[in-house]
Amino acid sequence: ETGVTQTPRHLVMGMTNKKSLKCEQHLGHNAMYWYKQSAKKPLELMFVYSLEERVENNSVPSRFSPECPNSSHLFLHLHTLQPEDSALYLCASSQDTYEQYFGPGTRLTVT
Amino acid sequence: GQNIDQPTEMTATEGAIVQINCTYQTSGFNGLFWYQQHAGEAPTFLSYNVLDGLEEKGRFSSFLSRSKGYSYLLLKELQMKDSASYLCAVSPGNTGKLIFGQGTTLQVKP
Helix, strand or coil: CCCEEEECCEEEECCCCEEEEEEEECCCCCEEEEEEECCCCCCEEEEEEECCEEEEECCCCCCEEEEEEECCEEEEEEECCCHHHCEEEEEEEECCCCCCEECCCEEEEEC | CCEEECCCEEEEECCCCEEEEEEEECCCCCCEEEEEECCCCCCEEEEEECCCEEEEECCEEEEEECCCCEEEEEECCCCHHHCEEEEEEECCCCCCCCEECCCEEEEEEC
8 A cells, every 4th residue: 555655664763763654645635633642542633734834732741743735735743752652653634534544654653 | 512432441252243322412422433543553433423323334234313312333253353343533624623532442352
C-alpha cells in the first residue's frame, strides 16, 4: 500500500534533539492528520489539516509542531521531547470527512 | 466528555462468527467507523455507518443504533488472518476529527 507514506519508519532521538517526521499522500485527498499510538492506549488524534489549514489541535504540547505546506505533504517537527513521547506516530489522509487512510507510521523512541 | 467503550480482548474459533460491540458517548455524531489493525501495521478502514441499521460488506457487517449509542462489527466465517485489533471510532463533528476506542484484540484459534 503506497497511498500514504511516512519517513523515517524508525527514529531514536535524545531529549535535546530536533527532528522532523514526514508524511506524503498520493490519493488526492484534501485533509491530513497526525495521530499518536501508545501501548495500551486508544489512538489519539493530535492535529487535523483541511485544505492546508489547521482545523484541530487536540491540546498537544508545543514541543510538537505541525506543518502542512500543501495538500500532499504533512510534517511533524519535534524538539525537546520527553521519554513519554515515545510512541508510534501515524499520519492519515481523507477526502473531506470520509474514511481515513493511514500510513505505516514512525516508531519514535526518545532516550 | 467523550467516551468510546469496547472489550479489550476476544477469542473465537476459525470458521465461527464473532460480534465485537462498541458503545459511545460523544458531544455530537457524524458517523461511526471500524478499522482493522494487524500487529505492527497501520489501521485499515473496514466500514462506516451514519444511519441506523446494518451495512454488509462481504464477511464483515457493521450495525448502528444512534438512539442507544451502540454499534457492533460482525465477522463471519472467521479466518486465521482475522486475528487483529478492531478499532471503533466516532466522528463527533464535521472537522474530520475521530475519537477512537482502545481497540478489541481478536485472536482466532484453529
